Amino acid sequence: MVALAMLLAVPALAPAQVTRTVTWPAEKTVGNFHCHADFPFGRDELLLAQLGELSREISEILGLPPAREPVHLFLLHDRETYQAYMKQHFPRVPARRAMFIKSKGPGMVFAYKGDEFEIDVRHESTHAVLHAVVRDLPLWLDEGLAEYFEVRRDDRPSNNPHLADIRQQLRAGHAPRLEALEAITEFDDLGRAEYRDSFGWVHFMLHGPRAAHEELVAYLTDQQQGRDTEPLSSRLRRRLPDLDRRFIEHIRP
Template sequence: MSTLALPLRGWIDNSPWRHSHGVATCLLALLAMLLPAAAFAQGWPAERQTGIFICHANFSLLDYEPLLNQLGQHEREITAALHLPRADEPIHLFLFDSSRTYRGYMAKHFPELPARRAMYIKNGGPGMVFAYLDNAFETDVRHESTHAVLHSVLPVVPLWLDEGLAEYFEAAPADRLHQNPHMTPVKWEVRLTGVTSVARLDTLQELTDLGTDEYRHAWAWVHFMLHGPREAREELLAYLADLESHTPTPPLSVRLARRLPNLDRRLAEHFKSWKN
């Protein structure tokens, strides 16, 4: 996707298992600087608000009107699909014209963070998304913005579910059901090797635990829960409702296994029967 030899995307928030004192201190110190005119002496050359997203770019946004217009609906699409309350806090998007500008900005202001192709950051204040123009730009923006929406309405999200939902909603709306690039590999895997169990995914707590297989399989479980058996969708929505209301809950993998015996087989059947 990207021509750079950078890791995929990433995010930092203030959830208990993600918290880093050094990163938190850095973010709190820089928050005032970042909003809205950080790094550019004359302010950001282009700024625009679309829905809850406030975009700051060092290039003209005129060529990206379709993306920005769709982004204005992005929060509504996510919260409606997951039966979550509407997000009402602003989310800031910082968009750069090149990988060089982006990397220089991140290295200057966030030296403690790993190099990632795009980044979502939240630590007590507004969510912030960082991305740069390349052939994966629109996908990256939707992916990281999904993290931002989820963390604006939920106190915590398990890592695999957070990434699985972001992989799902990163596709353009017309492509989410049938045209996600993960679809064909997963349809082969359920026939040949299987996919990572949801119980295994529930044990992953660091971004370094997720490789390309885990991202793809997290997407597969999200697709299964949203478009597979009714019981799977009900359990996902009930689980998210419990998270939103701070209600103690077993892991989602445990809840799914209770509702759907032979869970791995049901996932395989879902993709074997799914028509592209």
């Protein structure tokens, strides 16, 4: 999915300011998520309940401490209302279908009830959980993890649509290089191919060789604790000298 996670370098509204500007007919707290909607939650109660589970899963799978910092989730009933709302409160932020925004305070997630609503909410909420505990994630890894956790839990190992796309690329002789993803530092340089390839490397580290998973966890721990660390590609290649071959073997059915 193409959405946006933005760590604002410009002044942004605090969650309290945002919540005061709209009367929210539905509000609910699930774990560290404070959910506000301009429509009754109804069937979406299940999705909200899953957010608490998502936060715990991210912590357990990635070896990170639990996210304690509040996250405010703002849900609008249609695209037009969402676009007007974002234009009013964040006029300098590029228009996207869904968004995670964090300035100096708690993170904020914004989404509307569209065809990809559940995916959007899980994707942006993943960003929120990650940034509540890890302050400086590489862009590719931040997005790759969000792409991984955006689908339902049972679909993560084998039913993410990205897998078929990566396999098609491999059949055409195109294997994604991790170093190329690590060189990306601007959101504008992330296209669908980069989202797909970032997901592929995350999938490899979570479902491939144990050494790859161990190195991901160790890398995230170093990042979370503020220690200087070399790029993840260097760490993986030291543990797995045949890294590219192992990646291809993992992705191919």
